[in-house]
Amino acid sequence: MSKRKGKDAHLPIGECIAQVQGLLRERLCCQKLPVRPEGVEAQHQHLLELLRRTAVHGESNSVLIVGPRGAGKTMLMKCVLRDLLEEKEVQKNLLQVQLSGLLQTDDRIALKEITRQLQLENVVGDRVFGSFAENLAFLLEALKRGDRSSSRPVLFVLDEFDLFAHHKNQTLLYNLLDVSQSAQAPVAVVGVTCRLDVLELLEKRVKSRFSHRQIHLLSGTTFSRYQERVRTQLCLPGGFPDPKFAQDWNASVEALSEDKSAQEVLQRHFNSSKDFRSLHVLLIRCLSRVSADKPFIRPADLQEASRLCFEDANANMLHGLSILELCLIIAMKHLSIIYDGEPFNLQMVHNEFKKFLKRSRSIYSFEQPVVMKAFEHLQELELIRPVDSAASKSQREYRLMSIMLDHSQITEALQKYPQCPTEVKQWATSPF
Known part of the structure; x- marks a missing residue:
């Protein structure tokens, strides 16, 4: 591996990156207690x-x-x-x-x-x-x-x-x-x-x-202190083996903290949670994108890491459902609109699904045991849950359930669902 040019350079770029990632990961994951807790x-x-x-x-x-x-x-x-x-x-x-x-x-x-x-x-x-x-x-x-x-x-x-x-x-x-x-x-x-x-x-x-x-205890963190935390957590110490790389890295961190798009990302995270632990998760995600080809953290890395942090886990789970399971979720969405968020049971969901099947040309009917199995799978994934523990004593078809998804999550998931039939998308967005 070739070494970088420069008076102080003596480590291959790949080795520098590995040392930076090791040092910063340890710093971000293993937070040391302060000698004296500030402000308290x-x-x-x-x-x-x-x-x-x-x-x-x-x-x-x-x-x-x-x-x-x-x-x-x-x-x-x-x-x-x-x-x-x-x-x-x-x-x-x-x-x-x-x-x-x-x-x-x-x-x-x-x-x-x-x-x-x-x-x-x-x-x-x-x-x-x-x-x-x-x-x-x-x-x-x-x-x-x-x-x-x-x-x-x-x-x-x-x-x-x-x-x-x-x-x-x-x-x-x-x-x-x-x-x-x-x-x-x-x-x-x-x-x-x-x-x-x-x-x-x-x-x-x-x-x-x-x-x-x-x-x-009150959270007295200001946005300027939040930004300062980013700099102190990402900057390399004076004893880094390659002083030239450390100087370049620290300069890139300074430039990152002054970049307008990076500040917007940090402001969004600050507004969401002032907890430094969530900030450290964001920075670790950024750090994982650093490589020999891209040896410094760029604003684009921060934006991508932020997107992953705010990604909706439940909406992502919907992408892996079968078409039948997705249709049952949509039927539940319609029932929650019709009955103003009241709980539902399998029989109600199946009846709503049958209404759609009557006018559908691409989705075929499913046997009751298959529908029940799909319904139970949604419960295992915790996308739906029983209203109370006593429900377990009643017949499976009539147990009252609640959906654990917001309407916007369902709509967003349908946009990204691979090869979702047009009829299903239209049914999801139709009023009834």
Whole structure:
């Protein structure tokens, strides 16, 4: 492979690109925690002091970290834990349990995960407990020191805290907050949520056991700071093996940030989400388009990466459906217009489809079992879903379903559907 000309050049262009991609991918995917979180110093100090009182002095606490997505809630929590664990006494004593409302969808799963993270599977064994409270009390009792005088402090971090409020009777939240309020064991419960109205979701008995401490974070990112983030994430450091390439690369990044079309793309992403994580996804997509033939990120790369980021997954899924499945989707679209968004069943969809078949010359009739199989496939793809769980007890033909697609998604998908019959397109756009 030929080397580029220049006084400082000593690496082949392909090797330079490989090093750039490796360095920037690691930077974008493995974000390092800041030494001090900017703009949230007071919140950082407050939370650190609160958790220190639990970890060192055995004082139970509960607190909520509330703020929009991308405001830095997780980053704040990680920074506080990092600083807290620098103290030797905390390292020896503090136990951590991380739960997520997206993963631990009911109390049974959550309790199993608590047992696993506290490494108490062998202690629990085959014991049968009468209630969640008894099980949790046993786990906390098992954490007591050898002299059984005091328990090790436990930190419970509940990510997507609002989803735990949807568990039956809010048993997990009730018992954790009950322990944190009583003197049973030193426990800190930290909830992380985007819902500003999260307290309204809590039952009265749960709310009464919560300390009502809340730490609010606001997303103060401006567009100029967003653009600066693009430059800092894409620019190469001074110690890059090929200084000449690094200089050219950094100049191209500067030119990219000043390009009008690139600014329009970034403005669109900024308006959609101020979360830096979504920005990093965009930049990684841009980075994958860099090659020896095109060694720098161009505005066109940014535009293409943006198109992929905003691409509609459901609309793309429609491109792979059979003509029968597509016709059933169109029939559902018409039913939702006729009945103003009310749920439908297979029989209604099939009847609507038959109306179209009567005047169609290119689409032939299908047997009922074939139509039912196509309908079930749409449910498997989650393009339609049952209205409630009780629907599973009724006959398949009469289960009420809702469509998970917008009318614009269906119309857009039909434009790109390969060799879609003209009659089907016309039927989709006709009023009835």
